[in-house]
Amino acid sequence: MRKLFLTFIILFLVSSSYSQELMKVKDVFDFDINDEFHYSDFSSIGVPPIGDRQTIIDKYYSTDNSILYYRVAHDKYYTVVDYINLTDGHPTLTHVFSKDTTVSVITNLDSLITYYDSFADTIVNESMCNTLINGYDYTIGNDSSVVGYYYSRYYGKGIGLVSDYYKESAEYIIPESWGVYVDHRLVYFKKKDKTCGFADLTTSIDDSKPKLNLSISPNPTIAILTIQGLPIGDNVKIEILDIRGSIIDVIRCKFINEYAYKTGKLPPGIYIIKVSNGSLVYQSKFIKK
Numbered sequence: 001m002r003k004l005f006l007t008f009i010i011l012f013l014v015s016s017s018y019s020q021e022l023m024k025v026k027d028v029f030d031f032d033i034n035d036e037f038h039y040s041d042f043s044s045i046g047v048p049p050i051g052d053r054q055t056i057i058d059k060y061y062s063t064d065n066s067i068l069y070y071r072v073a074h075d076k077y078y079t080v081v082d083y084i085n086l087t088d089g090h091p092t093l094t095h096v097f098s099k100d101t102t103v104s105v106i107t108n109l110d111s112l113i114t115y116y117d118s119f120a121d122t123i124v125n126e127s128m129c130n131t132l133i134n135g136y137d138y139t140i141g142n143d144s145s146v147v148g149y150y151y152s153r154y155y156g157k158g159i160g161l162v163s164d165y166y167k168e169s170a171e172y173i174i175p176e177s178w179g180v181y182v183d184h185r186l187v188y189f190k191k192k193d194k195t196c197g198f199a200d201l202t203t204s205i206d207d208s209k210p211k212l213n214l215s216i217s218p219n220p221t222i223a224i225l226t227i228q229g230l231p232i233g234d235n236v237k238i239e240i241l242d243i244r245g246s247i248i249d250v251i252r253c254k255f256i257n258e259y260a261y262k263t264g265k266l267p268p269g270i271y272i273i274k275v276s277n278g279s280l281v282y283q284s285k286f287i288k289k
Contacts, residue, residue, distance in 0.1 A: 022124060023134050026109040028155045031056045031070060031191075037160065038188040038200040041270065050270070050285060051200045052076045057101070068106040075099050077202055078272060078285055095202060096272075098283045100215065113155055123154075128186075129196035132157040162186045166268075182270060212282035214275060220287035221263050227275060228258040241272040263288050 033056050041050035058071035077097045113134045123135040135154035154162040164184040188197035214229035230236060238261065240249040248266070253259060261273075266288045275282045 021132055023113045023132065023155070023157055024109070025106060025111050025113055026068070027157055028113050028134070029068065029070075029104075029106045029160055030158045031059065031160070033057065033059055035192075036188075036190040037186060038197070039161075039184060040187050040200065042183045042185070050076075050078045051202055052285075053200055066107070066109065068109060070104040070106070072102050072104055073099070074102065076285065096283055100284060102215070128156050128159065128162060128189075129194070131159055131196070133162060135163075156186070158191060159186065159189050212275060212277065212280045214282040214284075216273060216284055216286060220289045222289050223262065223264050225261045225263050225273070225286060226258055227261065227273070230257070230275070230277065236275055236277045239274040239276075240266070241274065242269075 035056045037054045039052045039054070041052075053075040055073045055075075056070055057073050058069075060069050061067065062069075075097075076099070077095045080094045080096055114136070123133075123137065125133050125135070127133055133154055133156050135152060137150075137152045139151070140149040150165075150167045152163070152165045154164075156162045162185065166182050186197070188199045189195070190199075212230065214227060216225055216227050219225070227238070235252070235254055236259075238251040238253070238259065239247055240261070241247055248271070251259075251261070268288050270285060270287055272283060272285055
């Protein structure tokens, strides 16, 4: 059934109709408290499942009503492949869970969604359980001697981001040569009494275990990932792992409220940050653009 739903999503990506409504930003990000959205990440390199289950827990406007804020609770996990401790000769998959809260800031509420990301080639269709969808495609690079990049992003009326797709190739003009891709997509949503898709019911984190209460930003990041929240003076270890769980970088420092990790040396992709101070641990996923 899940495969059928994912196929359904792919089908709407290739259909288009310019006779339908082109939404405004406020139409897309029209959430209510307790609305729920489940996202999964998929990759061409066979990365195990990554999930982010989001619930709207608060909603408020700026004093002049020009900016909309949402507090979002995240129940997330990623999957680590253990190639050493095998089960019946096969690698073992282990889920690593985390929870945090973020604030989404929505501006330009009366602008058409076409200008939200400055994308071109607008695609408009209706799917996701009869939800209006606006989408955007664009490419960077037009010479086979350089790396080419293809991006597509789709938004749904009242459900926000539906799909965020990125693909790159060293042979941009030859479709068969497309290389690594990452697809972050909505697989389930609940708005009041309406549900669509298949809820991600992967076992939740054990809340009885104490955890560090940290935050990281911006995410996605380009050059700097700022870690905030540890008490001043704590000796901590910061580990950066790839999506398979292999350690890429380790930093030991005495925390002074926040730490700025330079991500410039990391290739674009999905990473895991793990921060520990001896007894407590914080883990989360971040994206390097």
